[in-house]
Amino acid sequence: MSQAPSPLLEVRNLKKHFNTPKGLLRAVDDVSLTIEKGKTLGIVGESGCGKSTLGRAIIRLQDSTSGEIIFNGEDITHAGKKRQRWINENMQIIFQDPFSSLNPRQTLEETISEPILISKRFKSKAELLKETERLMDLVGLDRRLRRAYPHELDGGRRQRVGIARALSLKPQFIVCDEPVSALDVSIQAQVLNLLLDLQKAAGLTYMFITHDLSVVRHISNDICVMYLGQLVETSPSKELFKKPLHPYTKALLSAIPSIDIYHQRERIILKGELASPIDPKPGCRFASRCLHAREKCREPQRLVEVLPNHYVSCWRAEAL
Amino acid sequence: MPKKDARPKKDSPFAQVARRLSKNNVAMAGLAIILLLSLAAILAPIIMPYDYTAMDMRNMYAKPSLEHLFGADDLGRDIFSRLLYGSRASLSMGILSTLLSTAAGIAIGSVVGYYGGTVDNVIMRLLDIIQAIPGMLLAIAISAALGSGFLNTILALSIGGVPMTVRLLRGSIMSLRNLEYIEAAEKINCSKLRIMLFHILPNSLAPLIVSVTMGIGNTILAAASLSYIGLGIQPPTPEWGAMLSAGKAVISKYPHLCIFPGLCIMIVVLAFNMLGDGLRDAMDPKLKS
Amino acid sequence: MPHNKSDAFLSVQGLAVEYSSSGEVIHAVNGVSFDLKKGGTLGLVGETGAGKTTIAKAIIGILPRPPANVSAGEIFMNGRDLLKVDNAQMRKVRGKEISMIFQDPMTALNPIMRVGEQIAEAIFRHEQVTKKQAEDKGKEMLEMVGISTERYREFPHQFSGGMKQRVVIAMALACNPSLILADEPTTALDVTIQAQVLDMIRSLKNKYGTSMLMITHDLGVVAEICDDVAVVYAGEIVESGSKEQIFTSPKHPYTVGLFKSLPDINSDMERLNPIDGLPPDPSNLPAGCSFGPRCPNFSPKCQDHIKLKDAGNGHFYRCW
DSSP: OOSOOOEEEEEEEEEEEEEETTEEEEEEEEEEEEEETTOEEEEEOOTTSSHHHHHHHHTTSSOOSEEEEEETTEEOTTOOHHHHHHHHHHEEEEOSOTTTTSOTTSOHHHHHHHHHHHHTOOSSHHHHHHHHHHHHHHTTOOGGGGGOOGGGSOHHHHHHHHHHHHHTTOOSEEEEESTTTTSOHHHHHHHHHHHHHHHHHHTOEEEEEESOHHHHHHHOSEEEEEETTEEEEEEEHHHHHHSOOSHHHHHHHHHSOOSOSSSOOOOOOOOSOOOOSBSOOSSOTTTTTOTTOOGGGGSOOOOEEEETTEEEOOTTTTTO | OOOOOSSSOTTSHHHHHHHHHHTOHHHHHHHHHHHHHHHHHHHHHHHOSSOTTOOOGGGTTOOSOSSSTTOBOTTOOBHHHHHHHHHHHHHHHHHHHHHHHHHHHHHHHHHHHHHOHHHHHHHHHHHHHHHHSOHHHHHHHHHHHHOSSHHHHHHHHHHTTHHHHHHHHHHHHHHHHTSHHHHHHHHTTOOHHHIIIIIIHHHHHHHHHHHHHHHHHHHHHHHHHHHHTTOSSOTTSOOHHHHHHHHGGGTTTOTHHHHHHHHHHHHHHHHHHHHHHHHHHHHOGGGOO | OOOOGGGEEEEEEEEEEEEEETTEEEEEEEEEEEEEETTOEEEEEOOTTSSHHHHHHHHHTOOOTTTEEEEEEEEEETTEEGGGSOHHHHHHHHHHTEEEEOSSGGGTSOTTSOHHHHHHHHHHHHSSOOHHHHHHHHHHHHHHTTOOGGGGGOOGGGSOHHHHHHHHHHHHHTTOOSEEEEESTTTTSOHHHHHHHHHHHHHHHHHHTOEEEEEESOHHHHHHHOSEEEEEETTEEEEEEEHHHHHHSOOSHHHHHHHHHSOOTTSOSOOOOOOOSOOOOTTSOOSSOTTGGGOTTOOGGGGSOOOOEEOSTTOEESOO
16 A cells, blocks of 8 residues: 555553452553554453453443544544444454354354344345355355354354354454464464455454464564553564564563474573452563563553564563 | 244254254153143043033942043042043143243343343342242232132232242343353344344243243142132132042042042143253253264 | 384274264274383374374273273283273272373362362372371472462462463372373463473473373474374374474375464464365264365375375374
């Protein structure tokens, strides 16, 4: 594209807190990001880091505590019921679990056509059926499976049904919440390719949430690394793998088991486990596990642009 | 509920349940008994050998014989005919009041389960109060207050069953509400009503159907008990519980007056429980293979 | 599979397991043979439903019978055929000589029993020790897997997923078994935690010289921890050899496809190369090579019975 890239989505200082009996759970704590039209932003983090909550808050499946969500130049953070219908037609989600994301008592046809049925975007039954079949073709589902129930399908096909449902309203933006984590590698590659093809064909914009760094590299233009509700590093995808800056990103990268048996990366074994996101102390949240922690890490950190478009929230990043 | 085409969907979840159920001999025996009794109840006026009110003083307390299959009662009325006709009252009261209480339970349970919060709190505490009173006592109190009769008895029997249905449905709604396909339904602009009717209720049906089946058996028993103590259906309309009660005075001399109504009650309650048990097994997803 | 009996500690020969349900027979394992060297680690790699877990369950004798049935084969451990050992004997073998680690730690932990006591009980049941000695040993085991003995009296729900898996490993090692069957022990864990646990498994294994059968779908984990590899597809071993042989010169088209379909952390965004199609229905396997229908080099000859081919130095594959 020759014109200046325009962000389709901009998130400013988004917070999502939950009141729990043990204290305030800061699932998403002051996250800002932008995604350009037609691009993919990868959100990487381990379980419990708040990445799914972030995705759900952005597409307004959940209300956020504070901050702004700007979609297509419009602040949708507090959109009313009417506007929400429009938001839903333009922002969709693909879920992780191919089992719990489909209604077990609906046939594929019913699941895929339901969004169109509700949006009344069809003139006749025949048109509805035709559109359903078009969607099934699009995601590579055999038309004969129209009357099948989810339990008759394998995980990969079920995930295709979820994708068809998300596409049925022709959205601009899709949150992919670990869409391939539950699938076997050979099937995983099929689904990832499908997502890439669909993006190319329809100019879709993705936010791709995952814990798997090798998957995210293949699909994302930019990557945000998330730890305990905060972004610790954001960077163009290539750059992040070439030159990770935050100690957590480095540990995460080194922890991936590599299939290259002769050139095993040097492993960084972190101490301890993920701390609790309930009433965290100010300062770097990773400090308790960080091998390079210093006294100054107890002060609040913020994302700083260290290299062009490469932000990191660690004051020692350049020294390390 | 999703519309059901009769033929091609051989593998719909309901078809699967039916297939598994059909392999369960005990459950099928229960179902057979229920169907047979229902048929008998419907055809009672035609197949009764005698009029259920016809008195025959020559045959007072007659023992079972070819003439009177199950014998005759204190007024010489044919017990077999009275049992046949009485099954109409017993079965219809059992089925209707269970359906009534389930319908009320579904309505209240859906509201409570979906909205939660204050609505949930207020309604659930009210139901707690109802549940704190023993079911039989509640039914006695209500039918004493409303007076006896068919409709009043149904009402009296159904109110006690409402809290359980509400609880059952509320529990399954709450566990379903967090599933991803409910989130997906919200995201494709489904109205709350549609989510309830198309996505939540069809998936909560399994435990409900089991509880309804078992409930019918219990309610028939409760209806018989009410009649036994003189509430409920009034003579001369025959009713199993009332027949049992009438026979109790002469039980040592003419036991057949009690044995046959008692057997009827036992068999029908057992049949519903057998079917209910089988349904539960057939619907348990853990047994699916 | 040709083998050398002298250095094989565990030798599985021609194992076949069927599940039968309502008149349908599912061929889960079809004539699997492999050897495990004393102190060695064999990786059993394959996708969901390939029959990996069934193999492990057959070895340790916990297949649910019915519906499962071992229809053929022998499992030699220390020269004794485990399939001929009676139930009472087998109960002594389990836990003492062979232990198994499952993917979900909660299948092995009792939720209402203190973790320390669970370890001590495992020891008490199999060894001639007093309660006190068992408790001391239990504490020692906890420390060995990196959990402070202060947590001896805590309950499983107070532990995180990674910690629970450590407890399970401590329990599995408590009686110093000579064989460990690890069924996807790190699949449910985050990468950084997985790195910690794999690191620990490796060092404990070296310390005690335990032999291990590592069941996984993750080739990265195999590269990390295994000496030898057997690739399982549709209940058959399609290729086996040393890690170096399999990773550097895979011969079977399925193995080659698996490697190709992996997203590579070292290369950039692009389409992946998935294996087309789906694994076969185990109740209706294709004639000849079960990978045939998905194979890029399929020819009619593939529908004949395929014998194992020797690629030299213990590297075998089932393809002509």
